[in-house]
Amino acid sequence: MTKPPLLMLVHRIPYPPNKGDKIRSFNLMKQLSLDYEIHLGCFVDDEFDLQYITKLNQWCKSTRVISQNKWLAKLIGLTGFISNKPITLPYYFSLGMQAWVKKMLHQHKIKDVLVYSSSMAQYVEQDQFTDLNRIIDFVDIDSDKWQQYASKNTGIKRWFYQREARLLQQYEQHICQSFTKSLFVSNDEAEAFRQLMPKSLVDKIQSLLNGVDTDFFKPDSELTATETKLPKQxxxxxxxxxxxxxxxxxxxxxxxxxxxxxxxxxxxxxxxxxxxxxxxxxxxxxxxxxxxxxxxxxxxxxxxxxxxxxxxxxxxxxxxxxxxxxxxxxxxxxxxxxxxxxxxxxxxxxxxxxxxxxxxxxxxxxxxxxxxxxxxxxxxxxxFTWPNTLKQLLNLFATRPSA
Structure with a gap:
Protein backbone atom coordinates (compact mmCIF):
# COMPACT_ATOMS: atom_id res chain seq x y z
CA MET A 1 0.00 0.00 0.00
CA THR A 2 1.31 3.43 -0.94
CA LYS A 3 0.88 6.01 1.76
CA PRO A 4 0.28 9.63 0.75
CA PRO A 5 2.69 12.24 2.15
CA LEU A 6 1.79 14.62 4.97
CA LEU A 7 3.74 17.56 6.37
CA MET A 8 3.54 17.93 10.16
CA LEU A 9 4.96 21.00 11.90
CA VAL A 10 5.32 20.99 15.70
CA HIS A 11 6.87 23.63 17.97
CA ARG A 12 8.44 21.00 20.27
CA ILE A 13 9.72 17.51 19.46
CA PRO A 14 6.77 15.13 19.97
CA TYR A 15 8.80 12.53 21.82
CA PRO A 16 9.00 11.37 24.54
CA PRO A 17 5.34 12.00 25.38
CA ASN A 18 6.12 13.19 28.91
CA LYS A 19 4.35 16.56 29.11
CA GLY A 20 1.03 18.00 28.01
CA ASP A 21 1.73 19.34 24.51
CA LYS A 22 4.06 16.44 23.61
CA ILE A 23 1.52 13.83 24.70
CA ARG A 24 -1.02 15.19 22.22
CA SER A 25 1.40 15.81 19.33
CA PHE A 26 2.95 12.35 19.79
CA ASN A 27 -0.42 10.61 19.62
CA LEU A 28 -1.44 12.59 16.54
CA MET A 29 1.84 11.66 14.87
CA LYS A 30 1.53 8.01 15.89
CA GLN A 31 -2.04 7.73 14.62
CA LEU A 32 -1.37 9.50 11.32
CA SER A 33 1.74 7.40 10.65
CA LEU A 34 -0.54 4.40 10.12
CA ASP A 35 -1.94 5.98 6.96
CA TYR A 36 0.56 8.66 5.89
CA GLU A 37 4.24 9.14 5.23
CA ILE A 38 4.96 11.92 7.69
CA HIS A 39 7.56 14.60 7.05
CA LEU A 40 8.06 16.19 10.47
CA GLY A 41 9.56 19.58 11.24
CA CYS A 42 10.05 20.54 14.90
CA PHE A 43 12.28 22.22 17.47
CA VAL A 44 14.13 20.81 20.50
CA ASP A 45 14.37 23.18 23.47
CA ASP A 46 15.58 20.66 26.06
CA GLU A 47 18.99 18.96 25.76
CA PHE A 48 17.50 15.89 27.43
CA ASP A 49 15.35 15.31 24.34
CA LEU A 50 18.25 15.27 21.86
CA GLN A 51 18.74 11.57 22.54
CA TYR A 52 15.29 10.84 21.13
CA ILE A 53 15.63 12.40 17.68
CA THR A 54 16.33 9.06 15.97
CA LYS A 55 13.26 7.57 17.69
CA LEU A 56 11.13 9.70 15.39
CA ASN A 57 12.10 7.44 12.49
CA GLN A 58 9.61 4.87 13.79
CA TRP A 59 6.77 7.14 12.71
CA CYS A 60 8.26 9.59 10.21
CA LYS A 61 9.55 9.27 6.67
CA SER A 62 11.81 12.29 7.16
CA THR A 63 12.50 14.84 9.89
CA ARG A 64 13.96 18.29 10.32
CA VAL A 65 14.78 18.87 13.97
CA ILE A 66 16.31 22.20 14.98
CA SER A 67 17.93 22.73 18.37
CA GLN A 68 16.68 25.89 20.05
CA ASN A 69 18.53 27.95 22.62
CA LYS A 70 15.77 29.36 24.84
CA TRP A 71 17.66 32.51 25.83
CA LEU A 72 18.59 33.33 22.24
CA ALA A 73 15.03 32.57 21.12
CA LYS A 74 13.71 34.99 23.75
CA LEU A 75 15.97 37.74 22.44
CA ILE A 76 14.85 37.04 18.88
CA GLY A 77 11.26 37.00 20.10
CA LEU A 78 11.65 40.62 21.20
CA THR A 79 11.95 41.62 17.52
CA GLY A 80 8.19 41.21 17.52
CA PHE A 81 8.10 44.70 19.02
CA ILE A 82 9.68 46.03 15.83
CA SER A 83 7.48 44.07 13.43
CA ASN A 84 4.31 44.47 15.55
CA LYS A 85 3.93 40.70 15.82
CA PRO A 86 3.29 38.49 18.85
CA ILE A 87 6.68 37.48 20.25
CA THR A 88 5.89 33.79 19.82
CA LEU A 89 6.27 34.11 16.03
CA PRO A 90 9.91 35.28 15.83
CA TYR A 91 10.63 33.05 18.85
CA TYR A 92 9.83 30.00 16.68
CA PHE A 93 11.04 31.28 13.31
CA SER A 94 13.98 29.66 11.53
CA LEU A 95 15.20 30.27 7.98
CA GLY A 96 16.40 26.67 7.96
CA MET A 97 12.94 25.39 8.84
CA GLN A 98 11.33 27.63 6.22
CA ALA A 99 13.66 26.32 3.50
CA TRP A 100 13.05 22.71 4.53
CA VAL A 101 9.27 23.18 4.47
CA LYS A 102 9.35 24.56 0.93
CA LYS A 103 11.65 21.76 -0.20
CA MET A 104 9.45 19.01 1.27
CA LEU A 105 6.26 20.44 -0.18
CA HIS A 106 7.78 20.62 -3.67
CA GLN A 107 9.81 17.38 -3.56
CA HIS A 108 7.00 15.17 -2.26
CA LYS A 109 4.07 17.04 -3.85
CA ILE A 110 2.44 17.28 -0.43
CA LYS A 111 -1.19 18.42 -0.31
CA ASP A 112 -1.98 17.94 3.40
CA VAL A 113 -0.38 19.87 6.25
CA LEU A 114 -1.00 19.51 9.99
CA VAL A 115 0.28 22.44 12.02
CA TYR A 116 0.52 21.94 15.78
CA SER A 117 0.28 25.26 17.68
CA SER A 118 -0.21 28.71 16.20
CA SER A 119 3.51 29.53 16.31
CA MET A 120 4.23 27.02 13.51
CA ALA A 121 1.54 28.32 11.13
CA GLN A 122 3.92 31.02 9.90
CA TYR A 123 5.73 28.46 7.72
CA VAL A 124 2.69 27.78 5.52
CA GLU A 125 0.50 30.88 5.96
CA GLN A 126 1.61 32.72 2.80
CA ASP A 127 -0.54 33.07 -0.34
CA GLN A 128 1.66 30.59 -2.23
CA PHE A 129 0.32 27.83 0.04
CA THR A 130 -3.42 28.48 -0.37
CA ASP A 131 -3.84 25.38 -2.53
CA LEU A 132 -2.80 23.17 0.41
CA ASN A 133 -5.21 21.54 2.81
CA ARG A 134 -3.92 23.23 5.97
CA ILE A 135 -5.19 21.96 9.33
CA ILE A 136 -4.23 23.88 12.46
CA ASP A 137 -4.36 22.26 15.88
CA PHE A 138 -4.42 25.26 18.18
CA VAL A 139 -4.89 22.79 21.08
CA ASP A 140 -6.13 25.60 23.30
CA ILE A 141 -6.56 29.36 23.07
CA ASP A 142 -3.05 30.68 23.63
CA SER A 143 -4.18 34.31 23.50
CA ASP A 144 -6.48 33.71 26.46
CA LYS A 145 -3.64 32.23 28.53
CA TRP A 146 -1.67 35.43 27.97
CA GLN A 147 -4.74 37.40 29.05
CA GLN A 148 -4.90 35.31 32.22
CA TYR A 149 -1.22 36.06 32.86
CA ALA A 150 -1.98 39.77 32.40
CA SER A 151 -4.80 39.64 34.95
CA LYS A 152 -2.37 38.31 37.58
CA ASN A 153 0.25 41.01 37.06
CA THR A 154 0.64 44.77 37.21
CA GLY A 155 2.76 47.44 35.57
CA ILE A 156 5.03 46.62 32.65
CA LYS A 157 4.35 42.87 32.89
CA ARG A 158 0.61 43.44 32.64
CA TRP A 159 1.10 45.66 29.58
CA PHE A 160 3.44 43.12 27.97
CA TYR A 161 1.05 40.19 28.47
CA GLN A 162 -1.95 42.20 27.27
CA ARG A 163 -0.06 43.14 24.11
CA GLU A 164 0.78 39.49 23.44
CA ALA A 165 -2.83 38.43 24.06
CA ARG A 166 -4.19 41.08 21.67
CA LEU A 167 -1.75 40.42 18.82
CA LEU A 168 -1.98 36.66 19.22
CA GLN A 169 -5.77 36.73 19.06
CA GLN A 170 -5.55 38.73 15.83
CA TYR A 171 -3.14 36.13 14.45
CA GLU A 172 -5.37 33.26 15.58
CA GLN A 173 -8.24 34.80 13.65
CA HIS A 174 -6.05 35.24 10.55
CA ILE A 175 -5.00 31.59 10.66
CA CYS A 176 -8.52 30.36 11.29
CA GLN A 177 -9.69 32.33 8.27
CA SER A 178 -6.88 31.10 6.02
CA PHE A 179 -6.73 27.42 7.00
CA THR A 180 -9.24 24.66 6.25
CA LYS A 181 -9.95 23.61 9.84
CA SER A 182 -9.07 24.80 13.34
CA LEU A 183 -8.91 22.12 16.03
CA PHE A 184 -9.13 22.41 19.81
CA VAL A 185 -8.57 20.00 22.66
CA SER A 186 -12.12 20.05 24.01
CA ASN A 187 -15.68 21.03 23.14
CA ASP A 188 -15.48 23.80 25.76
CA GLU A 189 -12.32 25.21 24.20
CA ALA A 190 -13.74 25.07 20.66
CA GLU A 191 -16.90 26.87 21.79
CA ALA A 192 -14.89 29.54 23.62
CA PHE A 193 -12.90 30.17 20.42
CA ARG A 194 -16.10 30.40 18.35
CA GLN A 195 -17.24 33.19 20.65
CA LEU A 196 -14.07 35.14 19.83
CA MET A 197 -14.28 34.68 16.06
CA PRO A 198 -16.60 36.19 13.40
CA LYS A 199 -19.69 34.09 12.71
CA SER A 200 -18.38 33.36 9.21
CA LEU A 201 -15.62 31.19 10.70
CA VAL A 202 -17.53 29.08 13.24
CA ASP A 203 -17.97 26.12 10.86
CA LYS A 204 -14.19 25.84 10.54
CA ILE A 205 -13.76 25.28 14.29
CA GLN A 206 -14.09 21.84 15.87
CA SER A 207 -12.85 19.82 18.81
CA LEU A 208 -10.53 16.83 18.76
CA LEU A 209 -10.41 15.54 22.31
CA ASN A 210 -7.28 14.55 24.15
CA GLY A 211 -6.95 10.99 25.34
CA VAL A 212 -4.87 8.99 27.76
CA ASP A 213 -2.97 5.74 27.28
CA THR A 214 -5.11 3.53 29.52
CA ASP A 215 -2.82 0.53 29.02
CA PHE A 216 0.07 2.54 30.46
CA PHE A 217 -1.87 4.50 33.08
CA LYS A 218 -3.73 1.82 34.98
CA PRO A 219 -3.91 0.77 38.64
CA ASP A 220 -0.92 -1.43 39.51
CA SER A 221 0.15 -1.92 43.11
CA GLU A 222 3.53 -3.31 41.97
CA LEU A 223 4.71 0.03 40.55
CA THR A 224 7.72 1.30 42.46
CA ALA A 225 9.72 4.48 41.95
CA THR A 226 13.33 3.72 41.03
CA GLU A 227 14.89 7.08 41.94
CA THR A 228 13.79 7.54 45.51
CA LYS A 229 11.97 5.96 48.40
CA LEU A 230 8.31 6.92 48.36
CA PRO A 231 6.87 8.54 51.48
CA LYS A 232 4.44 6.47 53.54
CA GLN A 233 1.59 8.95 53.22
CA PHE A 384 -10.91 9.57 26.77
CA THR A 385 -8.98 6.74 25.12
CA TRP A 386 -6.88 7.84 22.13
CA PRO A 387 -8.50 5.39 19.65
CA ASN A 388 -11.88 6.92 20.48
CA THR A 389 -10.87 10.57 20.52
CA LEU A 390 -8.92 10.37 17.24
CA LYS A 391 -11.59 8.54 15.23
CA GLN A 392 -12.42 11.58 13.08
CA LEU A 393 -8.79 12.56 12.43
CA LEU A 394 -8.53 10.98 8.95
CA ASN A 395 -11.66 12.80 7.80
CA LEU A 396 -9.78 16.08 7.96
CA PHE A 397 -7.36 15.32 5.15
CA ALA A 398 -7.83 15.55 1.39
CA THR A 399 -5.67 12.63 0.30
CA ARG A 400 -6.34 9.02 1.21
CA PRO A 401 -4.16 5.92 1.35
CA SER A 402 -4.28 3.84 -1.81
CA ALA A 403 -3.32 0.28 -2.62
Missing amino acids: FIVFTGAMDYWANIDAVIWFSQQVWPSLKAKYSELEFVIVGGKPSAEVRNLTLVDGIKVTGRVVDVRPYIQHSLFAVAPMLIARGIQNKVLEAMAMNKAVICTSMAMEGINAPKETGAIVVDGKQEFIAACLNQLKQPQPQLSRQWILDH
Missing part, protein backbone atom coordinates in the same frame (compact mmCIF):
# COMPACT_ATOMS: atom_id res chain seq x y z
CA PHE A 234 1.55 11.64 50.57
CA ILE A 235 -0.55 13.57 48.10
CA VAL A 236 0.82 14.34 44.66
CA PHE A 237 0.93 17.00 41.97
CA THR A 238 2.36 16.09 38.55
CA GLY A 239 3.38 18.32 35.66
CA ALA A 240 6.19 20.17 33.93
CA MET A 241 7.50 22.37 36.70
CA ASP A 242 8.95 25.10 34.48
CA TYR A 243 5.44 25.89 33.20
CA TRP A 244 3.94 28.99 34.79
CA ALA A 245 0.44 27.56 35.30
CA ASN A 246 1.88 24.58 37.23
CA ILE A 247 4.24 26.80 39.22
CA ASP A 248 1.34 29.07 40.13
CA ALA A 249 -0.79 26.08 41.17
CA VAL A 250 1.74 24.46 43.53
CA ILE A 251 2.72 27.77 45.12
CA TRP A 252 -0.93 28.58 45.81
CA PHE A 253 -1.55 25.11 47.24
CA SER A 254 1.63 25.21 49.36
CA GLN A 255 0.80 28.60 50.82
CA GLN A 256 -2.98 28.46 51.12
CA VAL A 257 -3.91 24.81 51.62
CA TRP A 258 -0.91 22.78 52.76
CA PRO A 259 -0.43 24.35 56.25
CA SER A 260 -3.95 23.29 57.29
CA LEU A 261 -3.40 19.72 56.06
CA LYS A 262 0.01 19.38 57.69
CA ALA A 263 -1.34 20.71 61.00
CA LYS A 264 -3.92 17.91 61.12
CA TYR A 265 -1.73 15.12 59.67
CA SER A 266 1.85 15.57 60.81
CA GLU A 267 3.15 12.54 58.85
CA LEU A 268 1.60 13.67 55.57
CA GLU A 269 3.84 14.85 52.73
CA PHE A 270 3.16 16.79 49.54
CA VAL A 271 5.21 15.54 46.58
CA ILE A 272 5.61 17.73 43.49
CA VAL A 273 6.64 15.55 40.54
CA GLY A 274 7.90 16.99 37.27
CA GLY A 275 10.95 18.03 35.30
CA LYS A 276 12.90 21.29 35.39
CA PRO A 277 11.40 22.79 38.57
CA SER A 278 11.81 26.55 38.73
CA ALA A 279 13.67 28.24 41.59
CA GLU A 280 10.31 29.16 43.13
CA VAL A 281 9.27 25.50 43.13
CA ARG A 282 12.62 24.25 44.47
CA ASN A 283 12.30 26.74 47.33
CA LEU A 284 9.11 24.98 48.42
CA THR A 285 11.28 22.20 49.84
CA LEU A 286 12.01 24.62 52.69
CA VAL A 287 8.39 24.13 53.77
CA ASP A 288 7.86 21.26 56.21
CA GLY A 289 6.59 18.14 54.45
CA ILE A 290 7.02 19.30 50.83
CA LYS A 291 9.25 17.35 48.44
CA VAL A 292 10.20 18.28 44.85
CA THR A 293 11.45 15.36 42.76
CA GLY A 294 12.53 17.02 39.52
CA ARG A 295 12.45 14.81 36.42
CA VAL A 296 11.51 11.18 37.14
CA VAL A 297 11.82 8.02 35.06
CA ASP A 298 8.18 7.08 35.59
CA VAL A 299 5.45 9.27 37.06
CA ARG A 300 3.04 6.37 37.64
CA PRO A 301 4.40 5.10 41.00
CA TYR A 302 3.90 8.54 42.47
CA ILE A 303 0.27 8.57 41.35
CA GLN A 304 -0.34 4.93 42.30
CA HIS A 305 0.95 5.19 45.86
CA SER A 306 -0.40 8.65 46.65
CA LEU A 307 -3.46 9.07 48.83
CA PHE A 308 -4.87 11.29 46.09
CA ALA A 309 -3.78 13.77 43.43
CA VAL A 310 -4.37 17.51 43.40
CA ALA A 311 -4.71 19.89 40.45
CA PRO A 312 -5.33 23.33 41.96
CA MET A 313 -5.04 25.16 38.64
CA LEU A 314 -5.75 28.89 38.72
CA ILE A 315 -4.48 29.46 35.18
CA ALA A 316 -5.56 26.88 32.62
CA ARG A 317 -6.86 26.22 29.15
CA GLY A 318 -7.89 23.02 27.43
CA ILE A 319 -7.64 19.61 29.07
CA GLN A 320 -5.30 18.78 31.95
CA ASN A 321 -3.45 15.54 31.21
CA LYS A 322 -2.47 15.26 34.88
CA VAL A 323 -6.18 14.88 35.72
CA LEU A 324 -6.79 12.31 32.96
CA GLU A 325 -3.79 10.24 34.05
CA ALA A 326 -4.74 10.17 37.72
CA MET A 327 -8.34 9.28 36.86
CA ALA A 328 -7.13 6.51 34.53
CA MET A 329 -5.26 5.06 37.52
CA ASN A 330 -8.51 5.24 39.50
CA LYS A 331 -7.15 7.85 41.89
CA ALA A 332 -9.19 10.53 43.57
CA VAL A 333 -8.38 13.93 42.10
CA ILE A 334 -9.19 17.13 43.94
CA CYS A 335 -9.09 19.96 41.44
CA THR A 336 -10.40 23.38 40.55
CA SER A 337 -13.13 23.86 37.96
CA MET A 338 -10.45 25.16 35.59
CA ALA A 339 -8.58 21.86 35.87
CA MET A 340 -11.77 19.88 35.18
CA GLU A 341 -12.73 21.97 32.15
CA GLY A 342 -13.13 19.83 29.04
CA ILE A 343 -13.22 16.59 31.06
CA ASN A 344 -16.48 17.37 32.84
CA ALA A 345 -16.58 14.14 34.83
CA PRO A 346 -19.73 13.82 36.97
CA LYS A 347 -19.53 13.64 40.77
CA GLU A 348 -20.35 9.94 40.68
CA THR A 349 -16.87 9.22 39.26
CA GLY A 350 -15.27 10.46 42.46
CA ALA A 351 -13.67 13.50 40.83
CA ILE A 352 -13.84 16.33 43.38
CA VAL A 353 -14.15 19.85 41.96
CA VAL A 354 -13.81 22.82 44.32
CA ASP A 355 -12.76 26.45 44.05
CA GLY A 356 -11.40 28.68 46.78
CA LYS A 357 -9.02 28.18 49.68
CA GLN A 358 -11.46 26.99 52.34
CA GLU A 359 -13.32 24.69 49.95
CA PHE A 360 -10.06 23.11 48.80
CA ILE A 361 -8.89 22.58 52.38
CA ALA A 362 -12.22 21.00 53.33
CA ALA A 363 -12.20 18.67 50.32
CA CYS A 364 -8.65 17.48 51.07
CA LEU A 365 -9.41 16.94 54.77
CA ASN A 366 -12.57 15.00 53.92
CA GLN A 367 -10.64 12.75 51.55
CA LEU A 368 -7.91 12.17 54.13
CA LYS A 369 -10.44 11.37 56.83
CA GLN A 370 -12.78 9.20 54.80
CA PRO A 371 -11.43 8.21 51.36
CA GLN A 372 -14.17 7.79 48.79
CA PRO A 373 -14.26 4.77 46.44
CA GLN A 374 -13.23 5.70 42.91
CA LEU A 375 -15.04 5.07 39.64
CA SER A 376 -13.00 7.53 37.62
CA ARG A 377 -11.17 4.98 35.44
CA GLN A 378 -14.40 3.82 33.83
CA TRP A 379 -15.20 7.42 32.84
CA ILE A 380 -11.81 7.64 31.12
CA LEU A 381 -12.32 4.30 29.36
CA ASP A 382 -15.69 5.47 28.10
CA HIS A 383 -14.66 8.94 26.98
